[in-house]
Amino acid sequence: xxxxxxxxxxxxxxxxxxxxxxxxxxxxxxxxxxxxxxxxxxxxxxxxxxxxxxxxxxxxxxxxxxxxxxxxxxxxxxxxxxxxxxxxxxxxxxxxxxxxxxxxxxxxxxxxxxxxxxxxxxxxxxxxxxxxxxxxxxxxxxxxxxxxxxxxxxxxxxxxxxxxxxxxxxxxxxxxxxxxxxxxxxxxx
Numbered sequence: 001x002x003x004x005x006x007x008x009x010x011x012x013x014x015x016x017x018x019x020x021x022x023x024x025x026x027x028x029x030x031x032x033x034x035x036x037x038x039x040x041x042x043x044x045x046x047x048x049x050x051x052x053x054x055x056x057x058x059x060x061x062x063x064x065x066x067x068x069x070x071x072x073x074x075x076x077x078x079x080x081x082x083x084x085x086x087x088x089x090x091x092x093x094x095x096x097x098x099x100x101x102x103x104x105x106x107x108x109x110x111x112x113x114x115x116x117x118x119x120x121x122x123x124x125x126x127x128x129x130x131x132x133x134x135x136x137x138x139x140x141x142x143x144x145x146x147x148x149x150x151x152x153x154x155x156x157x158x159x160x161x162x163x164x165x166x167x168x169x170x171x172x173x174x175x176x177x178x179x180x181x182x183x184x185x186x187x188x189x
Contacts, residue, residue: 017045116158118167123158132156132169134186145169148182 011019020028020042028046032039116123122135132154135142148154152173160167167186172179 013041017041021046116156118158118160121158121167123156123169125154125156132158132171134158134167134169145171145184150180150182 020031023031028042032042120137122137123132124135125132131147132145133142134145148171150171150173155172157170157172158167159170169184169186170181171184172181
């Protein structure tokens with residue numbers, strides 16, 4: 001008696017993940033559309049793991065900026081100033097990270113800008129509400145910083161203080177009266 005085949009092949013999850021990990025990013029993006037199960041498997045086991053592994057294997061980057069502040073003192077010939085130093089390297093978003101961004105951020109958020117990666121957190125701005133948002137890759141939770149009420153266009157710097165074990169976000173703007181700023185200290189998130 002011949003046995004009838006159903007045509008369905010059951011491949012174990014770990015083998016499926018191993019096969020999918022070898023595929024290029026464009027193919028993974030297409031395969032996310034196959035089913036909800038494939039989408040969640042690709043997001044959970046491949047995209048997040050590869051981003052996390054790559055981030056943990058890379059040495060931490062040290063952002064760097066130079067600020068010059070002048071003080072006006074009418075009786076002096078020269079204007080005294082202070083130079084503050086802070087480093088920042090531009091981060092190029094990879095295809096895998098873009099896939100992850102699309103997954104964690106709802107489509108109605110608007111244009112996303114200023115992605116900054118610090119340890120296992122992503123900091124970014126949404127054009128819709130101009131608020132800075134921090135997303136934890138491990139817990140998949142997000143939080144918005146409070147509204148700053150600073151005048152003008154805002155500029156955010158996201159970093160980690162290794163000495164105090166704290167995440168910090170510097171919010172700065174520039175107007176005719178100077179460069180007002182606010183510092184948010186998030187602690188060990």
